[in-house]
Amino acid sequence: MKQQRIVITGGPGTGKSTIIEQLLQMKFTCMPEISRSITKKAQESGIDQLFLKDPLLFSELLLQGRVEQYETAKTQAYEKVFFDRGIPDIQGYMDYAGTNYPDEFIDKSFKFRYSHVFMLPPWKGIYKTDNERYESFEQSLIIYQHLIEAYKKMNYDIITVPEGSISKRVNFILNSL
Template sequence: MKNRKIVITGGPGTGKSSIIHNLEDKGEKCLHEISRQVTLEAQKEGIDQLFLEQPLLFSEKLLQGRLNQFKEAEQLKGNHIFIDRGLPDVVAYMDYFGTNYPELFEDTCKQNQYDLIFILPPWKEIYTSDNERYESYEEALKISSYLYSTYRRYGYTPIEVPKSSVEERTNFILDKI
């Protein structure tokens, strides 16, 4: 039986990483968000904010990294693998910023399908910004709407995770799978 690939997505600052860490604490297999890693690698090469300075290159690196995670999830042992953001997130962000991209992005999303999508809604009370998360809460709201529509465009029906404690949100996800 193949692994079920389960994406946890949502706009910036919605609690994805906290849930992923809680899932890991419960013994679940998880793959972490890679955008900060891509940003840090670019900073080592002297590019302060790759996403802002070269958005297409940043997105190409993200797409490849998330495709690698998709393939890694297929190789892991277990019934399901949780992934912090999926391939369609790259397209959603590019659409949000109005960045043109090659057909390869669409094709990659269509050819590599996840089994289940959980989406975390914007939540002003827990939203914070930091060195890598520079969006305002209002921008996070708009990004969230792009994520919803992009996942639907690829045929998914995202399951919205209710606003509650990390533990309750984690249990909601586990109950649904």
């Protein structure tokens, strides 16, 4: 059995985590988004937005965590593993921030490959900010474009998930596999 490693990605506030939660309820194996835990930990030590203060440090922590998730997934005997964001997302965000980064980020994106990439476009009807999501809807549009470019640079075919109810979006993803 060849394991499918499936990325659910898109700009901030597009419904990725909600889809992952639904997949978990359906008993699929999912790797959660880790940027929120990094942000919360930094906030506990007095740094409001680590990505804004030190984007490279934040991204290095993300890279380490996402590689660990990927390695963990490889050891699991599951046919499908869903990831709330993938390694190339890090490049997309750093490109958005105008941050220079070492080749290690690109090298790891090529080394740790996913079988499918599902991209959720910005959707104003569901977008909201919170303590960890500081970006405006307009910024999410720009980030979305950077994410598309990051995955295209890594030679991925991107499958765009249409707007709709959670169940319709999840069914679209599952039927596309």
